[in-house]
Amino acid sequence: MDMSPARALDRPHDPTGAGPLGWPPLSGGALARYRRQYARLRDMPDAGGMPSMSWRASLMHAGAGSTPWLAACARVDRACREHLGITPYEVQWLAALAMMDGRLVEMATGEGKTLATALAAAVSALAGHRVHVLTANPYLVERDAAWLAAFYDALGLRVATVAETDALAGRRVAYRAEVVYATAKAVVFDALRDEACAHGATGALMVGARVLVEGTDAAPVLPRLDTVFIDEADSILVDEASVPLVVSALRPDPAERVRCWQAWRLASALVAGRDYHLDERHRTVRLQSPSLPDLGGAWINARHRDEWLVMALKARHCYLAGRDYVVRDAQVCVVDAVTGRIAEGRIWGQGLHGLLALKEGLEPPPALATVAQTSYQRFFPRYARIGGMSGSLREVRRELSRVYGLSVLRMPLRRECLRRELPHRVFADEAACVEALVARVRVLIAAGRPVLIGTDTVTQSTRVAQALEGAGIVHQVLNADQSATEARVVAAAGAAGVVTVATNMAGRGTDIRLSPRAVAAGGLHVLSLQLNDCRRQDRQLAGRCARQGDPGSVEHWLTLPLMETAPMPLTKMIRWLLKCSCRDLADKLVPLSLRHHQHRRAGRARRQRARLLASARHWDACMAVRNEEVD
Template sequence: MTGDTIADELRGGWPPPGIELARTPFPERRANQEATLDRWARSWATRLPRWPGKDKEIAARLNSEIASLNRWSDDALRAVAHAAAGPAFRHGDAANVAATSTALAATCVAAHRVLGWTPHPPQRDAAVCLLRGRLVELDTGEGKTLAAALAACVSAMAGVPTHVVTVNDYLAERDARAMQPLFDYFGLGVGLVHAGVPQAQRPSAYSQPITYCTNKELVFDYLRDRMSVREARSPAQLAMQPYWRSSASGNLVRLRGLHFAIVDEADSVLIDEGRTPMVIASAMDPAANDSIYRDLLDLAAGMRHGEEFRHRTATREIQLTDIGRERLHDHAHEAVQSASDEVKPVWALPWARERIMSQALRALHLLHRDRHYIVREGRVVIVDESTGRLLPDRSWEQGLHQLVETKEGLTPSGTNNTLARITSQRFFTRYLRLAGMSGTLREVAPELRTSYGLQTERVAPNRPCRRRTLPPQLWPDCASRNAAVVREIRLRLAAGQAVLVGTASIASSRTLSQALETAEIAHRVLDALNDANEAELVARAGRRGAVTVCTDMAGRGTDIALEPAVVESGGLHVVLTEWHESKRIDRQLLGRCARQGDPGSCRSITSLEDEQVGMHAPREAAWVRRIWPIGPSPQPVVGWLRRITQHRAQRAAERQRSLTVKQDQQLLALLAFTGVAE
C-alpha cells in the first residue's frame, strides 16, 4: 500500500483504531494479550442484537441499481464502481448505503457480462456481510466463490490489498482462474500462492490487489517475513535494512501487511486447524546416536498403562505416574553411563527425559498408521486430520517425528530447531479486517465470537433444500456396519441414484473397499493415498451408477454435477460411516447432496466400534452393546449416544485449542525479554 493510499485510508477511518503504522514494518493489528475479563465482555457485547436496517436497505436498493447500471457502458460502469468502492469499504458498519449498493451492483453487472453468472440474492447478501467484516454461513453449493469475488472486487478497488484464503491448492487455483475475467474487467491484478508456487514468484503474487492463497502457505510466508524484518521496527528502518543486512534484500517483502482477508471454509481454517501451531524450523544434523529412539520405544513398550503412565486419547496427553518416573529414572541412570556426549543431556536432565518419554509413548499409543500418517517412499508423511490430505513438507516437533520413523523401521531424520511459530488465532486476529464463509458455522459461532470477535450471519439458500435425511443406523461392530453400508449402496444403485460414502481414515476406506469388491460393486476410492485427481473423481460422483468412497472432506469445494437421470431418480445419496468430533463436520459431508435445489438423500450408518465413540463414550457404548448385541440400536438411543459423543469430543477439541493459544502466549511472554516477540 502506497503512502498516499494509507493517508487516504486514515482520513476515511481506515485502518481502524489500535493500528500503529509507524511502529510496525507493515500494517497489521497490534498483537496484545487480552485479559480474560476483557475477552468475556467483548464476547457478550457481540451477542447483542444487531440492527439490520442498513443491510436491508442495501438489499432493497440492489435490484434497482442493477437494472439501472445494466444500461451503462463498460467504461462508465468501471468508473462508477471505482468511485463508490472507497466509501463502501472504508467506513465499515457506518458505510454509506448508496455507495455500498452502487459498488456491489456494478460488480454484479460485470459478473453477468464477463462470466455469464447473475449473482442471486444470497450471494449479494453474503458479499455485504463480508465487506462489513463478518462470518457468513451460506449453504454448500450456494456459490461462495462468486460471493467472495464480489467483496474482493470492492475492497481491491478501494485500494486495500485483499487476501482470499482457502484450504487447499486446488481451490485456490480454481477460484483465482475462474474469477480472473471479473477482476480483469476492473483492471485488478490477481496473484496466486500455494505450495506449488516457487518462493521467487511470491513477492509478485502478493503485490497484486487480490491474492488467492492457501492458509498454511500464507501463514508461513508471514513468519518468513517477520523473521526477515526482525531488526526493523518501522517502515523507515525496513527501507534501510538492505544497506546493513545484505541477506534481507532477497527475502522481502511479500505480504505488504495484513489488511483484509476473506477466509473460505472459515470453520476449517479458523477452528479445525487452530489446534496445531504453524512452525518454521531449520533441520539439524541427525543425532550421533540414533539408537536412543529405539531405546526409548523399547522402554515405552514395556510400560503399563494405568500404572506407569496414563493417557487421554481425546487430547493426546501423556502423563507419567510416580512409578513410571521412578522406572525412567532407573533406566536413565544406566543409560547415561554409555551415552554419547550429544545424548547424555536427554538422560541426565529429568525434564528432558520425561518429555521425550512422553513423545515415545505418544508415538506408540496415540499415532496410528493410515490414520494419522502414512509411509511413502521410506518417509513418514503426516495426514491432515481435518481434510484427509497429505502434508509432505510437515513434521512433528520435539523428536516425535523421529520416534514414529523408528517405530516404522525407518532411519530417523534429523531433528528440527524451531525458528518461528504462530497459532491461527494469533495470526488471523492481526488482520485489520477479517471476514469468512462456510456452509457450517452455527455450531462454532460462540467460539468464533470469543476467539476472533466475529459475528456469524446466516444467509438463507436461494432455493429450498430438498434433502431427505433418512433414519440413522447404529450397529454393534464395524463388520456389521460395513455389511449395512453395502446393502444401502445396492438399494440406492437399484433406484438409479449415485452414492458418495464418507469414511474417517485411510484404513476405513480400505476395509470398506474390500467389502465392496467382495460384493462386486464397482467403485472409486479417494483418500490421501490416491489424491492426484481428487477434484476430477469427486466431480464424477454424480453420474448414474457411480459409487465414490472418500475420506473425510476430500474434494471439499468441488461441485458434484448430477446427470439428468440421477436427478429424476432422487439425486446423490450420501452415506456417513463414522461420526466426527462435531455435528458440524458431519453436516459438511451430508451437505454434498441436494445442492442448489437438487434432490438428494443421506443416512448415517455407524458402529459402536467407531473411534470417536471409543474415545469419548466407551461406558455408554458398552451399555448399548449389552442391551442390543445384535442388529441396529433404536433411534432414540442412536441420537442420545451421538449427542454425548460429539459434545465431549467438541469440548476436548476446544480445550486443546485453548491450551495451544495459552502455550503460545506463554512463549510470547518469555520471548519478550529478547525484544523480538510480536
C-alpha cells in the same frame, strides 16, 4: 460453486427466515439492511467498461452503503454477467455485502460461495484494498483464480496465485497483485519467513532502511496485511486455529539421532502393565518401573530419558498408520484430522516424527530447530479487515466473536432443501456393518443413485473399499493417499450408480454435480460411518447432497466398538437392547448418545483452544516487555 448461467435473479426460498432442518431464525436486522442495499444496487445505472483511475479514487473515499460503493457493486455485477455468463443470485450478493462489512457468513453448501467471495473481493479491490482470498487447498487456488481471471481483468484488477512451491521472487511479485488467491498456510509461512529474515525488526522504517542498503531483495515477500476473505472459515479459524505453524531450519544433531534409536529400542522391550500404563484414547503414557536402565551419555538425566521413552511408547501404540499418518515416498506424512488430507510440510515435534519413521522401518528425518512460529488464532487478527464464509458456523459463533471479534450472519436458502434424513443405525460389530453396507449400496446403485460413503480414517476407507471390491461393486476411493486426484474423483461422484468412499471431508470445496439420471433417481445418497467430534462435521458431510434444490438423502451408521472406544453414553444400554432384539429402540438412542458425545468433545476442544491462546498471549506480552527493556 455454481458455474452454470443463471436464469434470473431468484428470491430466497424462505423470506421469513424459518429455514428447514432445524436452522435457527435469521438475523433479521442485518439481513434486512443488506437487502435494502441490494435493492438499491439493482436500480443503479448499468455501468460498463474499464474503471477509470479517478472513479476508483472517488470510490476509495466512499463508505460502505454509499452511492459510489453501490455503483461499484453494480459494475462488478455486470462484469460477472458479461465475462462469466452468470447472473449472481440475490443470496450471493447478500453474502458478499456481509463479508465486505467484516462478517462471517454461514451459507449452505452448493449456494455459490466461490462466486460470492469473488464479488466481495472485486469490490474491495476496486476500493483500493489489497485482498487475499484463502481457499482450502492448492488445487482450488489454481482453479478459482483461472476461472475468475477474465472477470477480474475486465475490472482492471490483476489476480495472482501463491503456492508454497513458487520461487521467492515469484511470490513477492504475486503478493503485489490487487487480488491474491492462496492457502492460509502459504500466507502464514511467508509472514513467518519475513519475520525470521528481519530478526523481528518488521517496522516500516527498518524495512525501508534494509531495502536502501541491501536492495529490493531485502523487501518483505508479504506486504502489509489488508483484507482477507476466508473460505471454509470454521476449519481455519476454529478447527486448525491452535495448530502450531512453525518455520524450521536444519540442525545437525547426532546426539538426538542416537537418543531416537535408543528410546525406540528400550521402549520396544517394556511390558504394558508392568513398566507403563497406557491410555490410548487420551494418548497418555505413565511409566511405572522404578529401575529403568541408564543409557549413558545420550541422556541429560533420568527425566530426559523418561520423556523420550514416553514419546516412543506413544509412537508405538497411540499413533496409527492410516489414521494419523500415511507413508508416502518413504516419508511419514501427517494426516489432518479435520480434512482427511495430507498436511503438507507439517511434522510432529519432540522426536515423535523420527520415532514414527523408525516404527515404519524408515530413516529418521534430520533434526530441525524452530526459527519462528505462530498459529491462525494469533495471525489473522493482524489483518485490517476479515470476512469469510462456510456452511457450518453457527455452533462456533460465540468463540469466533470472542477470539476474533467477528459476528456470524446466516444466509437464507435460495431454493427449498429436499434432503431426507434417514434414521441412525447401530451395529454390534464392524463385520455386521460392512455386510449391511454392501447390501445397501447394491440397492442404491440398482436404482441409479450415486453413493458417497464417509469414513473416519484411511484404514477404514480401505476396509470398506475391500469389502465393496469383494462384492464386485465398482467404486472409487478418496482419502489422504489419493489427494492428487481429489478433484477428478469428486467431479465424477454425481454420476448415476457411482460409489465413492471418502475420508472425513476430503474433497471439501468441490461440487458433486448430479447427472440428469441421478437426479431422476433421487439424487446423491450420503452414508456416514464417521464418529465426528462435532456436529459441524456431520453437517458438512450431509451438505454434499441435496444442493440447490436437488434431491438427496443422508443416513448415519455406527458400530458398538467405535462407540465404546469414544466412549459414548448409553452404549451399554444400546448393546443390551441389541442382544434383546430391540433394534428399533437401540437405533433411536444413537442420536441422543451422539449429540451428548459431540457436545462434550466440542466443549473440551474449545477450552483447550482458549488455554493455548491465553498462553500464547501471555508469552507475547512477556517478550514485548523484555524487548522494551533491551531497547
